[in-house]
Amino acid sequence: MFATYPSLRDRVIVVTGGSTGIGEAIVEACAVQRARVAFLDIQDEEAERLIARLVTAGTTRPAYYHCDLTDIVALQRSVQQILDRFQTVDVLVNNAGNDTRHSIADVTSESWDQSIAVNLKHQFFMAQAVIPLKRIILPEEVARLVLFLAADDSSAITNQSYVIDGGWV
Numbered sequence: 258m259f260a261t262y263p264s265l266r267d268r269v270i271v272v273t274g275g276s277t278g279i280g281e282a283i284v285e286a287c288a289v290q291r292a293r294v295a296f297l298d299i300q301d302e303e304a305e306r307l308i309a310r311l312v313t314a315g316t317t318r319p320a321y322y323h324c325d326l327t328d329i330v331a332l333q334r335s336v337q338q339i340l341d342r343f344q345t346v347d348v349l350v351n352n353a354g355n356d357t358r359h360s361i362a363d364v365t366s367e368s369w370d371q372s373i374a375v376n377l378k379h380q381f382f383m384a385q386a387v388i389p390l391k392r393i394i395l396p397e398e399v400a401r402l403v404l405f406l407a408a409d410d411s412s413a414i415t416n417q418s419y420v421i422d423g424g425w426v
Contacts, residue, residue: 259408259409259410260408260410261290262290265287265290265291265292266290266291266292267291267292267293268292268293268347268348269292269293269294269295269339269343269345269346269347269348270287270292270293270294270295270346270347270348270349270350271294271295271296271297271336271339271346271348271349271350271383271387272284272287272294272295272296272297272350272352273296273297273298273326273350273351273352273353273379273380273383274296274297274298274326274352274353274354275294275296275297275298275304275307275319275321275352276296276298276300276303276304276307276321277298277300277303279352280296280298280350280352280353281303281307283350283352284296284307284311284319285307285311285316287319288311288316288317288318288319289314289316291316291317292317292348293317293320293343294317294319294320295319295320295321295322295339295342295343296319296320296321296322297321297322297323297324297326297332297335297353298321298323298324298353299323299324299325301321301323304321304323305321307319308321320339320342322335322338322339326353326375326379326383327371327374327375327378327379329378329379329382332379332382332383332386333382333386336383336386336387337386340387346387346388349383349384349387349388351379351380351383351384353375353379354375354376355372355375355376384424388424393423394421394422394423398421399421402419402421
């Protein structure tokens, strides 16, 4: 682990696709920071193994919600359960997705729609469900992103654009 971020302690962080891969690493990193983590996925066994490993390691116990993110009604219901439990969401990490590659000739209308549902549609509806209010961005918030990007913690992040918009779409 690189840095300790005291401001993450007790923050409510929601991660989509948190059972394996990048999402699993995000859930673990946030739990180590003592954030209150909720994660959504459809991989129940992997989620339970992750929770058991984190509890054994002494981190904050994350809360798992089984949710097919392509089902927008189920997504909204899961977000409401999270809000009922934690009263707020401070950070949303829209991580879930499917990165299976296809040749252009293999893409059908049905596979296109499924890809959009898995990789894009739920991201908007998650944000809509947890970010009801727009707010003014402070210059210090932009400066903190620049500090992070200048630090070793961001060494794998290159050639990216970041939108700091306070929930405006």
